[in-house]
Amino acid sequence: MIKISNVEKIYDAPSGKVHALRGINLNIAKGEIYGIIGLSGAGKSTLVRCINMLERPTAGSVIVDGQDMMKLSEDELRGARKNIGMIFQHFNLLTTKTVYDNVAFPLTLTGTPKDKIAKKVEPLLELVGLHDKAKQYPSQLSGGQKQRVGIARALASDPKILLCDEATSALDPQTTKSILSLIRDINKKFALTVVVITHEMQVIKEICDKVAVISDGVIAEKGSVLDVFTNPQHRITREFISVLLSNELPAAFRGNEISSEKVEGALLLLRLNFLGERADDPILAQMIRSIPDVECTMLFGNLDEIHGVPFGRFIVGLSGGESAIQGALNFLSNKEVRVEVIGYVRRNYSAVD
Secondary structure, three states: OEEEEEEEEEEEEEEEEEEEEEEEEEEOOOOOOOEEEEOOOOOOHHHHHHOOOOOOEEEEEEOOHHHEEHHOOOHHHHHHHEEEEEEEEEOOOOOOOHHHHHHHHHHHHHHOOOHHHHHHHHHHHHOOOOHOOOOOOHHHOOOOHHHHHHHHHHHHHOEEEEEOOOOOOOOOHHHHHHHHHHHHHHHHOOOOEEEEEEEOOHHHHHHHOEEEEEEEEEEEEEEEEEHHOOOOOOOHHHHHHHOOOOOOOOOOOOOOOOEOOOOOOEEEEEEEEEEEEHHHHOHHEEEEOOOOOOOOEEEEEEEEOOOOOOEEEEEEEEOOOOOHHHHHHHHHHHHOOOOEEEEEEEEHHHHHH
């Protein structure tokens, strides 16, 4: 549906050239919800605007539904953009027009007859839960209601693709959840391909099928949300995930020196990731029974799920002889548990006094 190949974007600035995008390659399949996450200034909004050619790439190609967007004339681009809806962080509604007229606006621009506009707008207002707000103005709406108007307007021209540029950043957590649920429902109902631009990992976790992490104009990491979330490879990805799953050591060990060599009186700290059915298995209890010479202390635990797949994340401390500890590590590996060895760390008892 969307194929982005070797896309570069360079801006001319008073201080010199700004390289906003550097060799971006992405493939987004039909019907996917694809998330692009990055910090402010990373290039994510520039990238999404390159999809509909609101920003023309300096180099590379953007293929959307079989069309090479870089080769289209301005008239052809206007036609192609009818297949690409877009919703924005700050809603971009027309303040002097009613909710109905805001949703109808794209159809009005193309000269669609009023009876056909009504047949399109009224079901969309019903879909987004605003059928009773048709005659109100944006100033009379909450932030969540304004974004629902924006979503309905984006759907008015029957797009195949929906671009969401920080669509929930201006909303409170509860409203964000309802808007994300609406986008997921729309994705299923209309088989829309959705591209979500965000700086919040919770948004990615909530609705996206795949994710690309962008940093300084480069794709640092990409893949299924489950794989990236449970086994991040890049520092920036781990930082995003740490907002939801703390990567810090428990307070009693925090700030102490970490050693790769065994230290007297220290525990070997491990981060363990359990996926699928393994998240519910008593693996640690089985390990202790199988290797009685090792002691295992649970220091942190969290259970969650992504797209119905359960996963567990734990920090444990092991103590015992070297052979017992190695036996425990082998046991966990054989159980298909992802094991990250943090190192030997002494407990700071003063931290819990």
